[in-house]
Amino acid sequence: MSLNWVYRVKLLYVVFILATVILLSCAPRFSLLGPVYLVYPENRFIDIELRSYTFQPNHFVILQNQSSITLRLTNTFKIKHNFTLIDWQKKILVNVDLRPMESTTLTIESLEPGNYIFYCNRFLHRLGGMEGMLMVD
Numbered sequence: 001m002s003l004n005w006v007y008r009v010k011l012l013y014v015v016f017i018l019a020t021v022i023l024l025s026c027a028p029r030f031s032l033l034g035p036v037y038l039v040y041p042e043n044r045f046i047d048i049e050l051r052s053y054t055f056q057p058n059h060f061v062i063l064q065n066q067s068s069i070t071l072r073l074t075n076t077f078k079i080k081h082n083f084t085l086i087d088w089q090k091k092i093l094v095n096v097d098l099r100p101m102e103s104t105t106l107t108i109e110s111l112e113p114g115n116y117i118f119y120c121n122r123f124l125h126r127l128g129g130m131e132g133m134l135m136v137d
Contacts, residue, residue: 033059033133039069047072050081050098053125055118058132067110074103081125085118085134095121111136 037060039046048071049056062069075081075098085094085108093116096104111134119131 032129035059036061038063045070045072047074048083050075050077050083050120050130052077053120053128053130055120055130055132059135060132061135061137062111063137069108069111070105071108072103072105073098075100080122081130082121083118084121085116087116088114094118113137 034057037046037057039060039062046060046069050073071083071094073083073096078100080100081098083094083096083098084092086092093111094106094108096106098104113136116134116136117131118134119126122130
C-alpha cells in the first residue's frame with residue numbers, strides 16, 4: 001500500500017512540473033527596449049531592420065521634431081513581416097507589409113510630442129517580442 005502512495009506522489013509532482021512549464025510558456029513576453037537611437041533635426045532618415053521577431057533598433061527618440069521623418073524599413077528575415085505604428089489612442093498611423101528581403105521607404109509627417117508604439121501585426125510576432133517605441137520630444 002505504501003509503494004502505491006509513493007507512485008501517486010511522484011505522478012502528482014510530474015504533473016505539477018509539466019503544468020508549471022506549460023503555464024510559464026503561455027505567459028505574454030514583454031519585449032525589452034534596446035539602447036535609445038537618437039534622431040536629431042538634421043538627420044531625417046531612420047533605418048529599421050525587421051529581423052527574426054525583432055526590430056533593430058526598437059527604441060528611438062526624435063528630438064525637436066518639426067518636419068517629416070523618413071523610415072527605411074528592411075526585412076532581412078526569410079518570412080513576411082509587418083510594420084505598424086500606432087499612437088497613444090491606438091490609432092494606426094502606418095501599416096506596411098514587407099516580404100522577405102524587401103525594403104521600402106515611407107515618410108511620416110510631423111508627429112506630436114509623445115510616445116508611439118510600433119510592432120509586427122503578423123500572427124504571434126508581437127507576442128514573441130517584435131515591437132518597439134518611438135518617442136517624440
